[in-house]
Amino acid sequence: MDKKKPKKVFVQGAIPPEKIAGSIANHQSKTNIGAHSIFLGQIRADEIEGKTVAAIDYSAYEEMAEKVFHEIRETAFSKFDITCAHIYHSLGTVKTGELCLFVFTSSAHRKIAIEACNYFVEEIKAKVPIFGKEIFEDETHQWKVNK
Amino acid sequence: MDKKKPKKVFVQGAIPPEKIAGSIANHQSKTNIGAHSIFLGQIRADEIEGKTVAAIDYSAYEEMAEKVFHEIRETAFSKFDITCAHIYHSLGTVKTGELCLFVFTSSAHRKIAIEACNYFVEEIKAKVPIFGKEIFEDETHQWKVNK
Amino acid sequence: MKIRLRYFGMIAESAGKNDEVLELNDGISAKELKARQIERFELPDPESVQIAVNQNLEEEVELKDGDEVAFLPPFAGG
Amino acid sequence: MKIRLRYFGMIAESAGKNDEVLELNDGISAKELKARQIERFELPDPESVQIAVNQNLEEEVELKDGDEVAFLPPFAGG
Numbered sequence: 124m125d126k127k128k129p130k131k132v133f134v135q136g137a138i139p140p141e142k143i144a145g146s147i148a149n150h151q152s153k154t155n156i157g158a159h160s161i162f163l164g165q166i167r168a169d170e171i172e173g174k175t176v177a178a179i180d181y182s183a184y185e186e187m188a189e190k191v192f193h194e195i196r197e198t199a200f201s202k203f204d205i206t207c208a209h210i211y212h213s214l215g216t217v218k219t220g221e222l223c224l225f226v227f228t229s230s231a232h233r234k235i236a237i238e239a240c241n242y243f244v245e246e247i248k249a250k251v252p253i254f255g256k257e258i259f260e261d262e263t264h265q266w267k268v269n270k
Numbered sequence: 271m272d273k274k275k276p277k278k279v280f281v282q283g284a285i286p287p288e289k290i291a292g293s294i295a296n297h298q299s300k301t302n303i304g305a306h307s308i309f310l311g312q313i314r315a316d317e318i319e320g321k322t323v324a325a326i327d328y329s330a331y332e333e334m335a336e337k338v339f340h341e342i343r344e345t346a347f348s349k350f351d352i353t354c355a356h357i358y359h360s361l362g363t364v365k366t367g368e369l370c371l372f373v374f375t376s377s378a379h380r381k382i383a384i385e386a387c388n389y390f391v392e393e394i395k396a397k398v399p400i401f402g403k404e405i406f407e408d409e410t411h412q413w414k415v416n417k
Numbered sequence: 418m419k420i421r422l423r424y425f426g427m428i429a430e431s432a433g434k435n436d437e438v439l440e441l442n443d444g445i446s447a448k449e450l451k452a453r454q455i456e457r458f459e460l461p462d463p464e465s466v467q468i469a470v471n472q473n474l475e476e477e478v479e480l481k482d483g484d485e486v487a488f489l490p491p492f493a494g495g
Numbered sequence: 496m497k498i499r500l501r502y503f504g505m506i507a508e509s510a511g512k513n514d515e516v517l518e519l520n521d522g523i524s525a526k527e528l529k530a531r532q533i534e535r536f537e538l539p540d541p542e543s544v545q546i547a548v549n550q551n552l553e554e555e556v557e558l559k560d561g562d563e564v565a566f567l568p569p570f571a572g573g
Contacts, residue, residue, distance in 0.1 A: 140298075144291035147310065151287075151367040154315035161308035163294065164573050167378060168301035183572075184503055184565050187550040212572060220298040224573045231314060233495075237388060244380060244573060252547070252565070253572030254504030266505040267571040268543075311495050330494075331425055331487050334472040359494060371495045380573075391495060399469070399487070400494030401426030413427040414493040415465075 132192045133185065133214045137221035138163075146209055146227055156206050158233035160240035164224030166217050174259040178218045179267060184252040185214075195246045203239035205230045210243060212253065279339045280332065280361045284368035285310075293356055293374055303353055305380035307387035311371030313364050321406040325365045326414060331399040332361075342393045350386035352377045357390060359400065418443055418482035422454070426490040428466065432458045441480065448476040450486060465491050496521055496560035500532070504568040506544065510536045519558065526554040528564060543569050 134142075143161070150156055169176045192210060199208060206229050213223040226243045230236040248269045255267035281289075290308070297303055316323045339357060346355060353376050360370040373390045377383040395416045402414035420439050424432045432454075441450070447470050455463045469487040470478055480486065498517050502510045510532075519528070525548050533541045547565040548556055558564065 140291040140294040143294060144287040147287040147290060147369070150312070151369075154313075154366040156312050156367075157314040159308075159310040159312060161306075161310070162380065162384070163306040163308070164380070165297070165303050165306060165376075166301075167304040181572075182504060184501065184547070184550075184567065187547055187565065188572075190550055219301040220303075222294070222298075229312075233309070233311070233391060237309070237384075237391075241384060244384075248570070248573040251570060251572045252503065252567050253570055254568060255571035256504070266508075266568060268569040269571050269573065328494075329426060331423065331469070331472075331489060334469055334487065337472055395492070395495040397492070398494045399425065399489050399492055401490060402493035403426070413430075413490060415491040416493050416495065 130192070130196070130209070132189065132210050132212055133183065134211050135213075136215050137213060137217045138211055138223065138225050140222070142211070143225060143227075146225075150207070150229055153206060153229070155231055156229045157231045158236040159227065159229045160233075160236040162224070162226040162240050162244050163222050165222050166219045168219040169257070171257075171259075171265065174261060174263065176219060176257045177260045178216050178258045179223065180216050180256040180258055180264075181212070181214050181223065182254050182256075183214060188251050188253060191251045192247075195243060195250065199239055199242055203228075203230070203235050203242065205235060205239045208239065208243065210247070212247070212251075216258075277339070277343070277356070279336060279357050279359055280330065281358050282360075283362050284360060284364045285358055285370065285372050287369070289358070290372060290374075293372075297354070297376055300353060300376070302378055303376045304378045305383040306374065306376045307380075307383040309371070309373040309387050309391050310369050312369050313366045315366040316404075318404075318406075318412065321408060321410065323366060323404045324407045325363050325405045326370065327363050327403040327405055328359070328361050328370065329401050329403075330361060335398050335400060338398050339394075342390060342397065346386055346389055350375075350377070350382050350389065352382060352386045355386065355390065357394070359394070359398075363405075418480070420450070420480055421485045423485060423487040425487065428458075428460060428488045428490050431460050445480055446476070447478050447480055447486060450480065451476060451488070454488060496558070498528070498558055499563045501563065501565040503565065506536070506538060506566045506568050509538050510566075523558055524554070525556050525558055525564060528558065529554060529566070532566060
């Protein structure tokens, strides 16, 4: 059971696509799984008042964030009959087009995997103390706020 | 726009995790995307009356299946503000633990990507003429039925 | 008229073949042909059989020369 | 009593520092400290500021020696 192990969520910089392939491959020995649901957050080149976002610099209240991630995991495992769940979030600079969030849930049945994945994404956005500095191409910045 | 191109959905045998990493990497130049939602179907080693599933052998009414996949795509693009959508389904033998379905949707916003992904999965299960022969470890078989 | 019949999955298994061409009298509907083949091959679970005429799921249609009628067991994709 | 204050994101930017230790009189609540620091640093959008006492989001609590109080701007994860 990977439920109880404390998990490292934060990764420095962007999440490479190969990490996602590796996570998927690691689950091919778990033959009680019938469905995986994956959510990926990617940095958009938003245009704000004529300036274009080039990257987001993520920071976090890391000790609290790790605690909140753990609480979200515990609640998710009690609410949903999932076999496993993995979360990775970037810290530091992530450029437009790169990935900053990777949520991966698995279950015997598709609806459970999908619902649990959505639950993680919404909970992470709402409850985890992560902060994002949107850096424009002209090197000015503004602070991102989740809607 | 990849909307109009006819897309090849069927792949022979299991879908390798590297294909998923490749699809993700292909989207890193599309900086209007903020969210990807991915669904993966994996073959479960179900036990049925004391026998264990070892593989599923997929077949399809291919010409009709490609037409229905195309109709589902067209409807999805009219219902959801997605930037792209990709579907791959296996034909032939897929062993337990391997992947038989890969649905990949992208949008500026997470809820749209997630809803569109779910829509594809449900529509594919309900409407595409794909047939699955569950092959047990003793080489007997039974025909799979979607619930 | 000539009608091409195609069988899939467990229906192909019951029929012992994947396809065949039948010479039929004009005026037969897809639904009548379905009933006939279900009886001929003693298909199990006949309520679950769907037919597609030229790739469209429909039964209430009169067949015409050159049509392709597919016999489809329950779908199992995904 | 000694209280450790930590500032994050745009609050750290406004405060010009990431953390500091303040010597405070007993009896002050987290909420009072929050109001004080919002005024001191003239934090923009004060309604959006949340505080965590020892990693728990709460304001209606009396502070005690050794507590860590974090000032958190709106979350932007994901």
